[in-house]
Amino acid sequence: MSLTDDWAERARRALTPNYKQQPVAPVRGEGVRVWDADGKAYLEFLGGVAVNVLGHCHPAAVKALTEQARTLWHVSNHYFVPKQIELAERLLATAPFAARAFFCNSGAEANEAMLKLARKYHADRGQPQRHEILATAGSFHGRTLFTVTVGGQEKYRHGFEPLVPGIRHVPYGDVAALEQALDGKTAAFVVEPIQGEAGVVMPPPGYLAAARDLTRRAGALLCLDEVQTGMGRTGRMWAHQHEGITPDLMSSAKALGAGFPIGALLASEEVGAHLTAGSHGSTFGGNPLGCAVALAVLAELEGGLLERSRQVAAHLRRGLEGLAAGGRVAQVRGLGLLLGVVVRGVKAGPVMQAARERGLLVNAIGDDVLRLAPPLTLTPAEADEAVEKLGAALAAAPAA
Numbered sequence: 001m002s003l004t005d006d007w008a009e010r011a012r013r014a015l016t017p018n019y020k021q022q023p024v025a026p027v028r029g030e031g032v033r034v035w036d037a038d039g040k041a042y043l044e045f046l047g048g049v050a051v052n053v054l055g056h057c058h059p060a061a062v063k064a065l066t067e068q069a070r071t072l073w074h075v076s077n078h079y080f081v082p083k084q085i086e087l088a089e090r091l092l093a094t095a096p097f098a099a100r101a102f103f104c105n106s107g108a109e110a111n112e113a114m115l116k117l118a119r120k121y122h123a124d125r126g127q128p129q130r131h132e133i134l135a136t137a138g139s140f141h142g143r144t145l146f147t148v149t150v151g152g153q154e155k156y157r158h159g160f161e162p163l164v165p166g167i168r169h170v171p172y173g174d175v176a177a178l179e180q181a182l183d184g185k186t187a188a189f190v191v192e193p194i195q196g197e198a199g200v201v202m203p204p205p206g207y208l209a210a211a212r213d214l215t216r217r218a219g220a221l222l223c224l225d226e227v228q229t230g231m232g233r234t235g236r237m238w239a240h241q242h243e244g245i246t247p248d249l250m251s252s253a254k255a256l257g258a259g260f261p262i263g264a265l266l267a268s269e270e271v272g273a274h275l276t277a278g279s280h281g282s283t284f285g286g287n288p289l290g291c292a293v294a295l296a297v298l299a300e301l302e303g304g305l306l307e308r309s310r311q312v313a314a315h316l317r318r319g320l321e322g323l324a325a326g327g328r329v330a331q332v333r334g335l336g337l338l339l340g341v342v343v344r345g346v347k348a349g350p351v352m353q354a355a356r357e358r359g360l361l362v363n364a365i366g367d368d369v370l371r372l373a374p375p376l377t378l379t380p381a382e383a384d385e386a387v388e389k390l391g392a393a394l395a396a397a398p399a400a
């Protein structure tokens, strides 16, 4: 029995069975590579599900975390936490619409705070009837009861009823449907700039700008879920900046801590002021360890990494588009280093398996899409290596 098989067996006995793990047990990582318990090396192109913007064990993140670990771990929000305040200031500077930051530990928690605040904002202003949340079909916003209800995928809600009331869905990318759905009861429209978990689905150009315009005219808030798309993943600090619009609220997590759990809600002054004393909170939110790492991530992104990632993203994309000649790649979609490779004549699952056997970890979404979210530290040579492995996997997978 290999060590990986042994871990798989122990997982089957000890863990709740809610994850469908692949037969890989990574024990060490460096840059874009991980090594499993049996010593096999992989190019990790899922990036911890769009988390590891700096790759594994980046020296700047390790330094920030270890220095903070030697200094102060946790004190709670009963006191001022200087690292948290510093991070708030630095994050707000990246998103000019935002004047206030709230910290938590995950994407779901950042969205939970965003949704609660959207309702409270209107309630505080004497409009409690404005409590409805409009969201999009196919979306993913997390696994708390509020966020699975807002998420547009039935399979994640099944069995957890009764759900949170006051939530409606419209088709993603459909401006006319959004316009029709907005009314005097709408508190907010919640949307991902690119639907990541749905398979890196891009809305038509101008969709976010139209959503901004329509929500403003309807008196509703525009809430962007940038948990997957934010912190440089798409080649800009925030994906909405490609469209030059500004939301009222925005959530972040994943890449914010580059692997250390931290989430954030950024809010305009007008809306953020309504998260009043005692109305919301988190024991670990804004803990010095997470904030120290996030400050290091921002410093790297702003110190040239974001700029360099655009070049390697273009290089990777050209390589992936080159695979189309083999006939099994129908489309490469996404932005920056959040990419969806749409396959045809073959199923994504067997391609993922064939890639894994060749030392490349990617993520199959449904039967048609492979998601790639490698670190922004990727080099052109590493991108070429991944493209070659993926090409071989596409050729080796059985015809659908």
Ligand SMILES: Cc1ncc(COP(=O)(O)O)c(C=O)c1O
Pocket: 049, 106, 107, 108, 109, 111, 140, 141, 142, 143, 192, 196, 197, 225, 226, 227, 228, 229, 253, 254
């Ligand atoms: C867009 C989006 N929102 C929210 C979440 C939930 O984040 P977390 O798993 O950290 O709670 C995810 C996770 O995949 C996501 O992609």
